[in-house]
Amino acid sequence: MLQNVPTRQTIEAAHMLIAPYIHRTPVLTSAFLNNLSGTNLYFKPENLQKIGAFKARGGLNAILSLTKEQLRNGVTTHSSGNHAQAIAFAAAKVGAKAYIVMPENSPQVKISAVKDYGAEIIFCMNTPEERERNVQEVIARTGATFIHPFNNYEVIAGQATAAAELISDAGVRLDAIFAPVGGGGLLSGTGLSAHYFSPGTRVYAGEPEGAADAVLSFRSGKIERAPYVKTIADGLLTYLGDKTLPLIREHVADIFTVSDTEIIAAMQYLWERMKLVVEPSGAVALAALLKNREAFTGKNVGIILSGGNVDLARLPFGKEV
Amino acid sequence: MLQNVPTRQTIEAAHMLIAPYIHRTPVLTSAFLNNLSGTNLYFKPENLQKIGAFKARGGLNAILSLTKEQLRNGVTTHSSGNHAQAIAFAAAKVGAKAYIVMPENSPQVKISAVKDYGAEIIFCMNTPEERERNVQEVIARTGATFIHPFNNYEVIAGQATAAAELISDAGVRLDAIFAPVGGGGLLSGTGLSAHYFSPGTRVYAGEPEGAADAVLSFRSGKIERAPYVKTIADGLLTYLGDKTLPLIREHVADIFTVSDTEIIAAMQYLWERMKLVVEPSGAVALAALLKNREAFTGKNVGIILSGGNVDLARLPFGKEV
Structure with missing residues (x-):
């Protein structure tokens, strides 16, 4: 099953192949969110990517x-x-x-x-x-x-290039990288890129409480279903596949769940303070870091903002943070 | 009156002085807006700047x-x-x-x-x-x-660094740069930077119809007041000063007025297609380019997105573009 897992060379080749067609999204920082979290955050805004997402x-x-x-x-x-x-x-x-x-x-x-x-x-x-x-x-x-959305090694190698760029462009050694998890294509690719390009950088995932299948699968080693499904982060409703689960078990340190309230708060920080249109799923990694900030005090932490495709006429912001 | 106008060296020195404290905002592109406009657009997103604006x-x-x-x-x-x-x-x-x-x-x-x-x-x-x-x-x-908000040569030299970075980072020779105009600090700085760092790049301004003083001052050579004041672009309500007007008359090619409807449409493109939170004033330069796109077909055009400080609870978007 694991015989065609993307290698370092596979991911580098994927990056060469897709580079002419994608944006090399920048690495952004926020003094406000550094203060709030007590960490040094390096954001990879894939909402600015072609089609508005890392996909x-x-x-x-x-x-x-x-x-x-x-x-x-x-x-x-x-x-x-x-x-x-x-x-x-x-x-x-x-x-x-x-x-x-x-x-x-x-x-x-x-x-x-x-x-x-x-x-x-x-x-x-x-x-x-x-x-x-x-x-x-x-x-x-x-x-x-x-073309499967995540349970496909070429797809995983492509998603891995986001973390590869972040590692290359952050300008510091990252202690950790946070990514959201749905089917696990981005997360397993992030795990692989950290493994190959920045050994010692630990990879963590954020997952909505209302789609908490990956955290169960991560613990049991089997593809589990969520106990219940209800979340604003509609991009993360899928469960893991037989290619993503083993990679995540091998290369991811932990998966943290977050509530919709925590997701919306993180999203609002990104909009108000970083001026980025990020969809709920795209704010889940930041929500997970903020919820667990004490464990990362003083660390350099990469945060992948996965996408920004959201209906402006139906926003969850009631009032200012 | 013009004896202390910022020189090329003044602007370079300003950039060295402020560089440790500001973000070097990236240059962003959008295939969608290139297609829509028939031009090649290079955006300088100063909404991503510290405090959310070029100021x-x-x-x-x-x-x-x-x-x-x-x-x-x-x-x-x-x-x-x-x-x-x-x-x-x-x-x-x-x-x-x-x-x-x-x-x-x-x-x-x-x-x-x-x-x-x-x-x-x-x-x-x-x-x-x-x-x-x-x-x-x-x-x-x-x-x-x-510290005057715009009628101050140190302020003007500071604002000039946004266009200086755009010229340096765009990767192409810019035929034109569009900036919004309120008091004229950003616009006169943009004109100076084009003059010094990219001679031949013509600088244009966008101004709200409901705050159309700069276009009158540009034509008459005197500081004029707007015929009426009513616009969503609340950052551009001020009139020019005795330091900004002469610089604008010397280094700006033209000033185009845009309606609030055109400003909101440009703003919505920036939010929906470029995933950037831009305030109405910050979308005025794009609105001006879109309104006058026929004159720029095939050209390389820089667009300064001046800021992103907007109340998320009171957005002007009724429905999708």
């Missing part, structure tokens, strides 16, 4: 790794979120056809974004079975290659 | 240029906006006392920000006469040095 990295690496023959038949995936946009965007970059299976109740803004990249959308009922059945139909009809 | 640059340069004797008596200014925070912030950096005269109806969030930097706030009625009278009282009582 552009993995989608690009997966698609750029396909053969010409595979690309001729196009690519497919199911997603209502940032992965759908990432695949549509990456396919457009190489002139390949993308077939995106989306739940029929997806927000109009996300449907429009996928359409704008020229992808074909197949609507389905919003159940895992129906999504899967529709993707299989697409594959049978077109021969398209399925 | 930190001018405030720092003015205060760091004072003698120890002057600093011993502190500094003072009147402002309800970003300049108040800039002076409070800069004074705190050098351990000097700041006396900030603010209108008694200033937003609580702005009062708190100034207080957090340790400044003493003097509240007054919100008229130009009362602001001026209170500042004179402070000076008589304390001997503090008055």
Whole structure:
């Protein structure tokens, strides 16, 4: 199972491959949040990435790794979120056809974004079975290659480049890096990059209390389901896969859960103090650091802000922090 | 009157002086806004600057240029906006006392920000006469040095460093740079930096229709008042000074007015597509470029996003763009 795990060279090659198509997002700091946390924080704002999220990295690496023959038949995936946009965007970059299976109740803004990249959308009922059945139909009809949102080593190697850049650009040795965890593509890639490029940097994850499957899987070693599912961080609802779980168990130090209230507070700091539009899922890593700040006093801590795709007409801010 | 105009060396020295205290904000690009405008845009996001606005640059340069004797008596200014925070912030950096005269109806969030930097706030009625009278009282009582928000060559030299960095970091030769204009500190500094560091780069300004004094002053050569004052861009309500007007007449190619609807649309693009929290005044330069895009087709255009201090509980977004 672990025989094709991305190596240091794999991640470096992925970075070379995708670099012409992505933003090298900057590393940002905030005196306010350093004071608040008692740590030195180095933010990697992947909300400023193409398509507004780190997912552009993995989608690009997966698609750029396909053969010409595979690309001729196009690519497919199911997603209502940032992965759908990432695949549509990456396919457009190489002139390949993308077939995106989306739940029929997806927000109009996300449907429009996928359409704008020229992808074909197949609507389905919003159940895992129906999504899967529709993707299989697409594959049978077109021969398209399925790109899993996280349980795919090319995707993981692509997501790993965010932490690789952060390690390279922070200007200090990072004691820790925090990332959010949903399916675990970003988190396992972050773990791998720390392992290869900054041994000794410990990787931690934040996970919503209302989607707390990864923390259970991390402890048991099996793919667990969340006890209940209810969170504002709608990008983190998925559970781990058989490729991400072992990498996370090997390269991640711990997973911390955070409440929606803590997520919204972190999000509001990012908007008000750092002037960054970050979606709830994108604020989870900061929320986890803030909740556990005492354990990191005086440390240099990297924080991956994973995305910024949020509906401005429906914001969770009642009043100023 | 023009004998102390900042030189190339003055601006370079200002940059050296303030560099340890400011962020070197990145240069950002957006494929979406390039497509929309038909130009190649290079954004300088000064909303990511210390205190959330470029004003930190001018405030720092003015205060760091004072003698120890002057600093011993502190500094003072009147402002309800970003300049108040800039002076409070800069004074705190050098351990000097700041006396900030603010209108008694200033937003609580702005009062708190100034207080957090340790400044003493003097509240007054919100008229130009009362602001001026209170500042004179402070000076008589304390001997503090008055730092004008824009009609001050050290302030102008500080603001000039934003365009100097943009010119240095854009990676291309800029055909034009757009900046907003209120009192003209940022705009005259931008004009000077283009003149010294990128001759041939033409500088343009955006100004709200509901605060259209600078465009009149630019044409007449006298300091004019706006025909009417009503705009969401509350950072741009001031009129030019006797130091900024001549610099703008000499180094700025044109001033374009934009409506509040155009400002809000530009602001929404910046939030939704670039994931940046930008205040209405900070979106005026982009609004001006978008309105006049036909004249810049295919050109490399720098856009200064001047600030991001906005109340999240009162946003002008009705629905998605």
